[in-house]
Amino acid sequence: MSMDERQLPEEVRESVEQAWPLFVDFLKKKEARITQARKIVLTQVFMRHDHFCADDLAAELSSGPNHVSRGTVYRTLALMEEAGLVRVIRDTDVHAHYEHTFNHPQHEHMICDQCGQFIEFSDEQIVKLIAKACSAHGFRERTHRIAVFGICRTCAGGA
Amino acid sequence: MSMDERQLPEEVRESVEQAWPLFVDFLKKKEARITQARKIVLTQVFMRHDHFCADDLAAELSSGPNHVSRGTVYRTLALMEEAGLVRVIRDTDVHAHYEHTFNHPQHEHMICDQCGQFIEFSDEQIVKLIAKACSAHGFRERTHRIAVFGICRTCAGGA
DNA sequence: ATTACTGCAAAGCATTTGCAAATGC
DNA sequence: GCATTTGCAAATGCTTTGCAGTAAT
Numbered sequence: 393m394s395m396d397e398r399q400l401p402e403e404v405r406e407s408v409e410q411a412w413p414l415f416v417d418f419l420k421k422k423e424a425r426i427t428q429a430r431k432i433v434l435t436q437v438f439m440r441h442d443h444f445c446a447d448d449l450a451a452e453l454s455s456g457p458n459h460v461s462r463g464t465v466y467r468t469l470a471l472m473e474e475a476g477l478v479r480v481i482r483d484t485d486v487h488a489h490y491e492h493t494f495n496h497p498q499h500e501h502m503i504c505d506q507c508g509q510f511i512e513f514s515d516e517q518i519v520k521l522i523a524k525a526c527s528a529h530g531f532r533e534r535t536h537r538i539a540v541f542g543i544c545r546t547c548a549g550g551a
Numbered sequence: 552m553s554m555d556e557r558q559l560p561e562e563v564r565e566s567v568e569q570a571w572p573l574f575v576d577f578l579k580k581k582e583a584r585i586t587q588a589r590k591i592v593l594t595q596v597f598m599r600h601d602h603f604c605a606d607d608l609a610a611e612l613s614s615g616p617n618h619v620s621r622g623t624v625y626r627t628l629a630l631m632e633e634a635g636l637v638r639v640i641r642d643t644d645v646h647a648h649y650e651h652t653f654n655h656p657q658h659e660h661m662i663c664d665q666c667g668q669f670i671e672f673s674d675e676q677i678v679k680l681i682a683k684a685c686s687a688h689g690f691r692e693r694t695h696r697i698a699v700f701g702i703c704r705t706c707a708g709g710a
Numbered sequence: 711a712t713t714a715c716t717g718c719a720a721a722g723c724a725t726t727t728g729c730a731a732a733t734g735c
Numbered sequence: 736g737c738a739t740t741t742g743c744a745a746a747t748g749c750t751t752t753g754c755a756g757t758a759a760t
């Protein structure tokens with residue numbers, strides 16, 4: 393329960409010191425509470441260099457002095473995402489989506505947050521730039537996937 | 552069990568007539584069998600205009616003359632993906648991945664099929680082009696996600 | 711005849727949720 | 736003190752799997 397910040401690596405402490413006030417503001421605006429558990433989760437997030445999965449984080453916090461339950465970790469991560477402090481880079485939608493590729497050239501998708509509609513678009517330039525980035529990194533591309541999230545014209549304009 | 556093709560809409564029948572032989576070739580190379588169930592699933596895939604989820608497809612085939620079990624639908628979809636006839640546009644990886652956004656500007660990812668490593672890259676041009684595509688579609692972007700799948704330099708070069 | 715595939719139902723597994731106890735305000 | 740959170744464990748829901756029967760080669 394202590395959340396003793398003196399034990400944190402320097403750069404982690406720095407990030408936490410900057411990010412925590414932002415989360416506090418967000419929570420206040422939402423009229424939600426500032427709790428120990430939320431601070432512990434936020435701190436643990438910044439302990440990770442980059443990518444992590446919710447479940448690993450939950451496992452790390454499942455024991456020890458800074459114990460936070462699995463459910464709370466998931467709930468807090470959702471809040472942090474809403475606050476813009478964390479980004480989902482690979483999600484598990486309720487289920488997998490497919491499309492057939494036959495007579496259906498590569499294209500990308502915009503997905504409406506509100507109605508869930510998929511809008512297809514394609515851009516040769518983008519495809520080329522991705523290929524370029526790959527060769528710059530010595531990465532052999534098999535396929536790529538672009539998803540843009542936001543609000544579609546209908547949902548934005550209408551009712 | 553009949554798979555009576557005379558009842559299929561014209562353009563569906565056409566796609567199936569072209570795609571099925573490709574799947575047959577793929578299965579032969581793999582020394583797998585050409586089965587009724589596999590043809591039914593393939594046909595059903597082409598009945599869908601574009602996006603569909605595995606579970607819906609399974610539901611559609613769970614009764615009626617062209618009955619195929621849920622397990623088989625999932626197994627066949629995996630084969631069709633391997634054959635390149637279908638593309639996953641939104642997947643359920645084992646679990647969700649996150650990253651913090653604080654002091655960590657927007658960037659994209661290359662994900663190695665073999666070692667699972669995430670390689671970060673960013674390209675201002677791509678971001679601009681996506682924004683442009685969005686405004687062309689009247690889509691209000693909240694965020695986007697690019698994932699490139701393939702083989703990383705280490706896995707390609709080494710052992 | 712073999713051997714792979716299918717169907718079924720049960721198991722897996724990350725994530726979510728209900729509820730009583732705890733904590734922040 | 737009152738309302739939100741938390742922890743726990745049970746539920747959820749998509750997907751996978753084991754196994755016995757069935758179909759393809």
